[in-house]
Every structure is written in structure tokens, then in C-alpha cells.
Amino acid sequence: xxxxxxxxxxxxxxxxxxxxxxxxxxxxxxxxxxxxxxxxxxxxxxxxxxxxxxxxxxxxxxxxxxxxxxxxxxxxxxxxxxxxxxxxxxxxxxxxxxxxxxxxxxxxxxxxxxxxxxxxxxxxxxxxxxxxxxxxxxxxxxxxxxxxxxxxxxxxxxxxxxxxxxxxxxxxxxxxxxxxxxxxxxxxxxxxxxx
Numbered sequence: 562x563x564x565x566x567x568x569x570x571x572x573x574x575x576x577x578x579x580x581x582x583x584x585x586x587x588x589x590x591x592x593x594x595x596x597x598x599x600x601x602x603x604x605x606x607x608x609x610x611x612x613x614x615x616x617x618x619x620x621x622x623x624x625x626x627x628x629x630x631x632x633x634x635x636x637x638x639x640x641x642x643x644x645x646x647x648x649x650x651x652x653x654x655x656x657x658x659x660x661x662x663x664x665x666x667x668x669x670x671x672x673x674x675x676x677x678x679x680x681x682x683x684x685x686x687x688x689x690x691x692x693x694x695x696x697x698x699x700x701x702x703x704x705x706x707x708x709x710x711x712x713x714x715x716x717x718x719x720x721x722x723x724x725x726x727x728x729x730x731x732x733x734x735x736x737x738x739x740x741x742x743x744x745x746x747x748x749x750x751x752x753x754x755x756x
Contacts, residue, residue, distance in 0.1 A: 580606055583724070586629065598696050623733055644672075674720060681707040
């Protein structure tokens with residue numbers, strides 16, 4: 562992910578703790594959905610990640626079941642530069658969101674938990690987003706609409722529980738929650754007014 566927000570693309574950054582379970586699963590699901598949209602760059606990082614780690618094996622299996630590709634993934638720590646470069650920061654928990662914003666205060670307006678963003682976007686009138694044929698404008702409109710609904714849309718469970726060192730069922734539950742939360746945002750990002 563580049564270190565500036567000046568180029569024409571749109572950067573999405575997913576954040577969790579170790580960058581081996583939740584955030585890489587979200588990153589790889591988003592990458593898969595946005596494969597035909599070169600304007601989007603998707604990355605992930607961890608607030609306490611060791612660099613160069615592979616995905617947790619259970620998270621990897623869940624990702625494969627959901628149609629994502631774990632190949633080549635390696636973890637990286639969350640830095641101020643990564644947060645500053647991101648157009649959208651999606652975190653596993655409210656705490657991760659706070660930690661991302663602590664690294665770059667200006668990100669507060671474009672940082673959400675994954676579940677929060679999914680809930681807010683479900684309340685966005687589709688036409689306000691899909692009327693933009695340019696994918697980057699569509700993405701920016703989606704973030705602006707979601708931001709405008711903060712405090713107006715109830716988010717029952719903003720956090721995705723950490724499945725690390727837990728059962729395969731915990732990993733599957735986290736994977737389902739991530740997939741469900743990202744379904745509408747990813748559909749809107751890949752759909753144009755002509756669709």
C-alpha cells in the first residue's frame with residue numbers, strides 16, 4: 562500500500578490484533594471481490610503483529626471455504642503511514658479503531674469497525690452510491706454516506722470476537738460475521754449505475 566492518499570486509487574486497510582486471523586481473512590475476501598477493479602488496493606495489518614507471519618491455519622481454512630485465497634499472505638504491524646495512506650480503515654473491534662485513529666487522527670472520519678460499516682452501508686440508499694460510474698468516486702460516496710449515518714443506525718455487535726487459539730467454530734463464526742458485514746459494501750463497490 563502506498564504511503565500517500567494522493568494517487569487516483571482507493572485504499573482499504575483492515576486491522577486486527579495479530580494480523581493472522583480476522584484482518585487477513587477480511588483483506589483476502591475483499592481482494593477476491595474486487596479482483597476486476599484495479600482502482601482498489603486492499604491490505605491488512607495488526608496492532609500487535611509480528612511481521613512476516615502466515616495466516617493462522619484455522620483462519621486459512623475458513624478463508625478457503627469462503628472462496629478467498631490465502632497464498633502469499635504475510636502479516637505486518639500497523640503503522641502511522643499505513644493508516645494515513647488508507648481511504649477506508651476497517652477494524653475488527655472498537656479498540657482497534659481507536660488504536661488506528663491514535664496513529665493518525667485524521668483517519669477518524671474514515672475508520673469504522675467492519676461490522677459497523679456493514680450495518681451503516683445497509684442503510685445507505687443504493688442510488689446515492691451506484692450513480693457514480695467511477696469506482697473511486699463510488700467508494701468515496703459510500704464512505705461519506707456511512708459516516709453521515711453514524712449514531713443514527715443501531716449496531717448491535719460492533720466487534721468481531723477474536724478466534725485466535727479457539728475452536729474451529731469460533732473461526733467459522735468470525736468468518737461468517739466478516740463475510741456478512743462486507744457483503745453489501747463489496748457489492749456496491751463493484752456495481753455501477755449500468756448494472
